[in-house]
Amino acid sequence: xTSVMVSLRGVDKVFPxxxxxxxxxxxGIDLEIRAGDFVSLLGPSGCGKSTLLxxxxxxxxxxxxxxxxxxxxxxRARHDRDYGMVFQQATLLEWRRVLGxxxxxxxxxxxxxxxxxxxxxxxxxxxxxxxxxxxxxxxxSGGMQQRVAIARALTLEPSLLLMDEPFGALDEMxxxxxxxxxxxxxxxxxxTVLFVTHSIPEAVFLSTQVVVMTPRPGRVxxxxxxxxxxxxxxxxxxxxxxxxxxxxxxxxxxxEEE
Amino acid sequence: xxxxxxxYLAPAxxxxxVLAVWEFFVRAFGIQGFLLxxxxxxxxTVSAEWPVVWPAGLFTLREALGGLFGGSIAAIAVAFAVxxxxxxRVGVQPLAVAAGSAxxxxxxxxxxxxxxxxxxxxxMAVVAVMVFFPVMINMVRGLTDVGGAKVELMNSLAAPDxxxxxxxxxxxxLPYLLSALRVAVALSLIGAVVxxxxxxxRAALGVYISQQAGLTRMAExxxxxxxxxxxxxxxxxxxxxxxxxxxxxxxxxxLTPA
Numbered sequence: 001x002t003s004v005m006v007s008l009r010g011v012d013k014v015f016p017x018x019x020x021x022x023x024x025x026x027x028g029i030d031l032e033i034r035a036g037d038f039v040s041l042l043g044p045s046g047c048g049k050s051t052l053l054x055x056x057x058x059x060x061x062x063x064x065x066x067x068x069x070x071x072x073x074x075x076r077a078r079h080d081r082d083y084g085m086v087f088q089q090a091t092l093l094e095w096r097r098v099l100g101x102x103x104x105x106x107x108x109x110x111x112x113x114x115x116x117x118x119x120x121x122x123x124x125x126x127x128x129x130x131x132x133x134x135x136x137x138x139x140x141s142g143g144m145q146q147r148v149a150i151a152r153a154l155t156l157e158p159s160l161l162l163m164d165e166p167f168g169a170l171d172e173m174x175x176x177x178x179x180x181x182x183x184x185x186x187x188x189x190x191x192t193v194l195f196v197t198h199s200i201p202e203a204v205f206l207s208t209q210v211v212v213m214t215p216r217p218g219r220v221x222x223x224x225x226x227x228x229x230x231x232x233x234x235x236x237x238x239x240x241x242x243x244x245x246x247x248x249x250x251x252x253x254x255x256e257e258e
Numbered sequence: 259x260x261x262x263x264x265x266y267l268a269p270a271x272x273x274x275x276v277l278a279v280w281e282f283f284v285r286a287f288g289i290q291g292f293l294l295x296x297x298x299x300x301x302x303t304v305s306a307e308w309p310v311v312w313p314a315g316l317f318t319l320r321e322a323l324g325g326l327f328g329g330s331i332a333a334i335a336v337a338f339a340v341x342x343x344x345x346x347r348v349g350v351q352p353l354a355v356a357a358g359s360a361x362x363x364x365x366x367x368x369x370x371x372x373x374x375x376x377x378x379x380x381x382m383a384v385v386a387v388m389v390f391f392p393v394m395i396n397m398v399r400g401l402t403d404v405g406g407a408k409v410e411l412m413n414s415l416a417a418p419d420x421x422x423x424x425x426x427x428x429x430x431x432l433p434y435l436l437s438a439l440r441v442a443v444a445l446s447l448i449g450a451v452v453x454x455x456x457x458x459x460r461a462a463l464g465v466y467i468s469q470q471a472g473l474t475r476m477a478e479x480x481x482x483x484x485x486x487x488x489x490x491x492x493x494x495x496x497x498x499x500x501x502x503x504x505x506x507x508x509x510x511x512x513l514t515p516a
Binding site: 057059078079081083084085087089091093094095096104105107108109136138156162 | 405407408410411412413414415416417421425426429430432505507508509
């Protein structure tokens with residue numbers, strides 16, 4: 001029996017605006033994420049997928065509803081360092097070298113040297129960037145910077161990795177390579193991943209489950225299980241079943257538009 | 259080699275050319291020495307007057323540095339408070355902008371009365387007020403213009419406020435602070451020398467310059483200006499050296515384009 005990592009019940013998020021008006025970003029979200037799964041939140045811009053990710057990660061508070069992570073409140077989970085976050089921009093500290101950036105979470109939790117650098121170096125090995133440990137972020141390509149950000153997010157061995165369109169700023173070729181890389185890391189670390197994207201092929205290729213969302217107000221339109229064989233490899237994208245799943249996800253999106 | 263030539267030889271040539279035109283102009287039109295001495299005479303006077311002019315320069319430098327340190331430290335302290343509590347910012351910011359555009363040097367006769375004309379503190383006070391505003395305004399900007407993503411990153415790590423201050427806001431503010439200091443070192447010499455024009459110790463550079471000019475001993479006055487310029491250039495070099503040490507990661511210091 002698999003355990004539940006994230007559970008959302010009746011979650012609403014309303015952003016107040018000027019003159020008493022308000023924007024309903026999310027309405028009545030019910031969702032369960034199993035431990036070990038790779039779940040994508042997919043939808044057009046404005047569907048509240050990033051907002052939902054931030055509510056799970058305790059960077060935003062829901063207006064209504066309940067959220068539990070590992071059976072705890074999101075705030076408790078955040079203070080227990082259950083999360084790793086990866087943003088659309090790598091968000092590296094430009095005054096730190098690559099190793100120092102990866103070690104940042106370990107510094108915050110008070111791990112001493114030399115364990116700290118050792119651990120950071122291990123994480124760089126995981127993303128295959130060990131030889132760039134002494135480089136500054138600006139000396140790295142966009143894809144490499146994002147891999148550093150992933151290494152940083154994984155240093156504290158989080159049970160839940162939250163990724164907000166992490167490959168959105170990369171070119172298509174780099175993006176596909178990063179997807180393969182992420183699949184390998186996910187297999188190795190066994191972390192649960194919550195992944196925000198607006199790319200249907202990306203969501204289908206990576207996920208065990210795709211949560212399709214629609215805007216105004218942000219709601220869950222449907223959930224598609226992606227039971228493609230693991231591990232996902234280059235050839236996965238050429239399988240008939242992969243195309244079937246693309247079609248299935250598209251139809252959930254289209255059904256909502258009508 | 260070519261780059262070195264361009265970097266050092268070209269400015270040196272321009273400098274020599276300006277002096278040559280000046281020398282030629284003075285000689286060709288027979289301009290009298292009490293109006294504008296030729297550079298060759300200024301150089302002779304600098305070396306003849308060195309035993310008087312150099313100690314006077316150091317005396318004034320001490321006043322400039324005293325005011326620079328006092329004003330900058332106060333400015334940094336206020337900047338911390340202003341960036342921490344937005345209520346203070348709302349109150350202080352407009353005042354700082356207004357005061358920053360006031361001709362603070364106009365305070366000179368007043369501080370000379372307050373602290374005594376021969377007391378170096380009367381000059382330091384003007385300098386401190388002059389450097390306070392640019393340093394404070396830039397420092398506040400450096401501490402607050404961090405970018406939401408970096409703050410979110412630290413929040414996701416449940417980092418305490420002082421960790422965000424120490425690891426993100428403070429390093430982020432260094433380029434802002436150093437560029438303010440470049441302006442401030444120039445201001446500090448202006449403040450000290452000009453306040454001395456209104457009266458000061460006989461050992462001071464500004465007093466020397468204004469007395470010599472009053473006696474139409476223009477070569478001596480110019481020699482004083484040459485010393486003031488050397489001191490200003492020296493201070494600039496110090497700030498540039500500090501940049502090299504403190505912000506080697508900054509775009510302005512990168513040797514190759516990113």
